[in-house]
Amino acid sequence: MAILLFFLFAAFAVGSVLGMIISRNQAYSALFLVVAFASLGGLFGLLGAPFMAVVQIIIYAGAIMVLFIFVIMMIHLGEGISAEKKKWTIAAAVFMGIILLAEIVFAVKGAPAVPMAGQEMAGTSPTEIGRLLFTKYLYPFEITSILIIAALVGAVVLIKKREGE
């Protein structure tokens, strides 16, 4: 049963990500990405990490994607970028893709053995994650929060400037 669900969620995740890339319509892409995040949440749930599963859905599918779609609806992007610029974006995309692939290979090689679907994954309860965040990963955690605040302040500053003009 767990294996069956795993393949179902995995197929959904891969299929919807493919759909997101192929789709020409930005709203469809966003919907596909939501489905991908939801199926990733399902995969976390199968690994016996319900907290991670829910956080995946609340933060990525719930909060971030809502903002994405909000932006998509606010600014109609129309036809997209011109062919002249497209050459550069393709080159940049290939370059970034290679870097991302290398990173993933590196991460998967260094990662500890992941349990099969249906087995309990240790250290995924909210208590344990919280403890890790405030002890072992305290500095990365604090630096990330400063980064987010900087982004917030930046957004406010950008808006202020436009009002003054």
Next chain:
Amino acid sequence: MTNTGFVFDVLIPVGKIVAVILYPMLMTIVMIWLERRVVALMQKRLGPNRVGFQGILQPFADAFKLFLKEDIMQDQADPLLFKVAPVLVMFSSLLAFCFVPLGEPIRIGTYQLTLWIAQSPVGLLLVLGLSSISVFGVIFGGWASNSKYPLMGALRSVVQILSYEIPIGLTVLSVVFFARSIDLVEIVNHQSQAKIWFGFMLPVSFVVFWISAIAETNRAPFDLPEAESELVAGYHTEYSGMKFAFFYIAEYAHMVLVSSLVVIMFFGGWLAPFPNVPAFAFLKVIPGFVWYLVKIMFFLYLYVWIRATLPRYRFDELIRLAWKWLIPLALLNFLVVALIRYIL
């Protein structure tokens, strides 16, 4: 023995699933009648009182009408998203009810009948997450209509829901601090052990949560996304027939869900009132789900009461209320509660 095995393994789960789908629908029917009659009486009107005794059959007549209505989709609409949107809203509202405990487990012989489908260690977060998924139905509904007013209604609703999710999250955290669990059943059990409901321990959390919850369900006085004087009917202007009914039912299901959350987190779920007073011990004879129903009916009535009483907010006031009053208040409350919890 195989016979009872069939009953416990197949019939009861299937029955529960059917019940979880029917329960929000039935509550919707009750709420439509209650809302129209109560608002009418509060405004010195009569309200629908023709179909059946005191108009009880009015919701059925409404539903019948919606069933028979032609299902219209305008040409410029996005066909797929237009159809997906009501399904998304309905799906997330109904799914969330799987995690809502309606009462204490009932013992039948050796079998324990639980009045919930799934007890999850992260139940509270799951319900909140699913309600944030329902936003997509609203956005896509407004966007796919490809029409002015639905789009503006959808934009408003996104801003509103995103803003009010923050105070909701912060107040929920203060409850989690005291219950030491995100499990809805555990939260109620903790209140039964503590012999006090969190609503009386954390009154600020309750008030902030309730105000935000009204905004989150797009109800008056915060029903800006569907302000009929400005936006026709908001994000579901272009919908008709059963697709419109889906949005309508989902809105009421969401109200029932939020009332359930308030009751479970702040008012002891299925627990009988006055646990400390021996004179009221006889109240425990009444089964838990009756108490639960009485409590959520109170909050659903409160929804109607507030709607009939307060005028609609202006949109900038609505956002100001969230960011300048509720979020700072929730943050302060959060700090104080965390301090108290730390000292205790």
